Amino acid sequence: MKNICFVFVFLITVASFAQQKRDLKLNEDTNLIEVVYYHDNGEVSQTGTYTLDGKLQGEWLSFDTEGKKIVSANYDNGKKVGKWFYWNNDETVKIVDYNENKIASVE
Numbered sequence: 001m002k003n004i005c006f007v008f009v010f011l012i013t014v015a016s017f018a019q020q021k022r023d024l025k026l027n028e029d030t031n032l033i034e035v036v037y038y039h040d041n042g043e044v045s046q047t048g049t050y051t052l053d054g055k056l057q058g059e060w061l062s063f064d065t066e067g068k069k070i071v072s073a074n075y076d077n078g079k080k081v082g083k084w085f086y087w088n089n090d091e092t093v094k095i096v097d098y099n100e101n102k103i104a105s106v107e
């Protein structure tokens with residue numbers, strides 16, 4: 001149940017970025033759109049890249065309103081892959097490993 005809560009909170013957070021201030025830049029070397037989202041207080045909220053067709057790609061980082069890293073996630077063409085790390089007060093509290101967009105293990 002805790003795993004579902006973590007994923008649900010993360011997805012809600014991502015969905016809320018649609019209305020936040022953001023910076024976009026096309027990286028011509030990788031052909032990916034680099035994006036930085038900001039909290040209302042100006043702190044970075046999330047960083048990552050999109051493919052040209054709008055799919056999440058590579059490492060995405062989420063930060064709290066004080067600038068502390070709270071999530072490190074990985075995507076491949078819009079699918080969750082690899083190890084996702086969740087932090088609480090600078091301590092890793094959960095590691096979720098994804099394989100083909102499905103949870104493979106939780107530490």
